[in-house]
Amino acid sequence: MAFSVLDMSEDDVREFANALVAVKTDIGYCPECQNISAGGLCPVCEDPERDRSQICVVEDFRAVAAVERAKGYKGLYHVLHGSISPMKGIGPDDLTVKELLHRLNGGEVTEVILATNPTVEGETTAMYLSRLISPLGIRTSRIANGVPVGGDLEYTDEITMRRAIEGRYDL
Amino acid sequence: MAFSVLDMSEDDVREFANALVAVKTDIGYCPECQNISAGGLCPVCEDPERDRSQICVVEDFRAVAAVERAKGYKGLYHVLHGSISPMKGIGPDDLTVKELLHRLNGGEVTEVILATNPTVEGETTAMYLSRLISPLGIRTSRIANGVPVGGDLEYTDEITMRRAIEGRYDL
Numbered sequence: 001m002a003f004s005v006l007d008m009s010e011d012d013v014r015e016f017a018n019a020l021v022a023v024k025t026d027i028g029y030c031p032e033c034q035n036i037s038a039g040g041l042c043p044v045c046e047d048p049e050r051d052r053s054q055i056c057v058v059e060d061f062r063a064v065a066a067v068e069r070a071k072g073y074k075g076l077y078h079v080l081h082g083s084i085s086p087m088k089g090i091g092p093d094d095l096t097v098k099e100l101l102h103r104l105n106g107g108e109v110t111e112v113i114l115a116t117n118p119t120v121e122g123e124t125t126a127m128y129l130s131r132l133i134s135p136l137g138i139r140t141s142r143i144a145n146g147v148p149v150g151g152d153l154e155y156t157d158e159i160t161m162r163r164a165i166e167g168r169y170d171l
Numbered sequence: 172m173a174f175s176v177l178d179m180s181e182d183d184v185r186e187f188a189n190a191l192v193a194v195k196t197d198i199g200y201c202p203e204c205q206n207i208s209a210g211g212l213c214p215v216c217e218d219p220e221r222d223r224s225q226i227c228v229v230e231d232f233r234a235v236a237a238v239e240r241a242k243g244y245k246g247l248y249h250v251l252h253g254s255i256s257p258m259k260g261i262g263p264d265d266l267t268v269k270e271l272l273h274r275l276n277g278g279e280v281t282e283v284i285l286a287t288n289p290t291v292e293g294e295t296t297a298m299y300l301s302r303l304i305s306p307l308g309i310r311t312s313r314i315a316n317g318v319p320v321g322g323d324l325e326y327t328d329e330i331t332m333r334r335a336i337e338g339r340y341d342l
Contacts, residue, residue, distance in 0.1 A: 056336075058324065059324075062324070062325040063324040063325060065325075066324045066325050066327055066332055067324070067332060067336065069329050069332070070329045070330070070332035070333040070336070071329070071333065072333045072336065072337070073333075073336055113336065113339055114342065115324065115335075115336070117318075117322070117323050117324055118318050118319070118320050118321060118322055119321055119322075119323075126342070127342075130342040134342070139341060140341070140342045141339040141340060141341050141342060142339060142340055142342050143317065143318060143335040143336055143338075143339050144315050144316070144317030144318070144334065144335045144336075144337075144338030144339055144340065145315070145317045145318055145319070145320050145335075146314065146315030146316045146317030146318075146319075146334070146335070146338065147288075147289050147314060147315070147316055147317075147319075148289070148316070148317075148318075148319055148327070148328065148331040149289045149316050149328065149330040149331045149334060150289060150290055150328070150330075150331075151288070151289055151290075152288050152290075153229065153230075153233070153234040153237045153238070153286065153288055154233040154234060154236075154237050156237055156319070157319065157320065157321070158240050158241045158242070159241070159320040159321070160319045160320045160321075161237055161238060161240070161241035162241040162242065162243045162244075163315065163317070163320060164286075164314040164315045164316075164317070165227075165238065165241065165243065165244055165284065165286070165314055165315075166243070166315075167314075167315030167317065167338065167340065168284055168312040168313060168314050168315055169312060169313055169315065169338065170310060170311070170312050171285065171297070171298075171301040171305070171311045171312060171313050
């Protein structure tokens with residue numbers, strides 16, 4: 001970034017500097033899903049076409065972008081801003097769990113898709129949320145583990161391979 | 172390999188040369204599952220502990236090794252020696268499909284797990300075999316696609332992400 005700035009015109013650098021500051025001043029969080037938002041509700045929460053009965057719970061806004069890129073998912077999101085990690089001293093109170101439970105009170109949501117990362121922290125978070133949400137009579141589901149599309153079984157790690165076989169579906 | 176040979180003693184080189192030739196003379200195919208085998212049935216087909224009601228169909232012996240490394244799977248295998256590829260001029264007759272159908276005649280097999288690679292050729296082969304085997308009253312299943320364990324949603328490609336959501340399971 002430092003060397004690129006040297007190659008830029010002064011006007012461009014000023015514009016860039018203002019844009020950088022604007023990131024911190026103009027970008028806030030959506031009061032519903034806690035995703036980043038330029039003031040007020042985010043575009044997903046605002047969209048009347050989205051299915052309000054499904055909430056896809058993710059760790060951060062990067063994951064929202066990943067699921068949106070994949071297309072196909074038409075529900076809402078909830079951004080936790082992290083995952084439970086005793087090692088890093090991050091507990092449920094450090095995440096937006098309270099905000100999620102508040103959203104589930106409305107009675108409109110019938111399924112919570114737990115799309116935290118398939119890491120130790122992400123799995124722990126998914127399990128924790130499932131135990132919290134299931135008693136409310138709301139379906140909780142977890143995204144599938146398996147062989148990535150286009151991949152080769154030979155280069156698939158053991159745990160993923162085992163999950164791919166366990167998670168096999170009927171044709 | 173060429174430079175390593177220069178560093179070896181003459182005895183070692185002779186032993187290595189004999190071992191190389193032995194690969195082609197001693198290693199054949201298991202008459203049951205068509206996996207590589209040093210004469211007669213392969214260790215998996217010979218093992219009385221394996222579940223003879225399940226056959227996991229794979230493209231090559233490397234995939235057998237991958238599924239074995241994952242542990243957990245206790246059934247038998249069938250090695251196709253490739254996948255259907257009109258581009259490369261490979262059709263079902265070039266694979267060990269006939270041998271697979273012959274094995275299914277016994278009536279002992281209740282499920283065929285199609286574990287060909289999640290590529291265009293592998294999916295085509297799985298679909299072809301499923302249409303061939305389903306009418307026999309045998310369950311056909313396909314290994315799951317999804318996010319690899321330990322992975323990050325952010326770096327998951329679109330199609331895999333979509334499959335991971337479609338293939339979600341209840342907690």
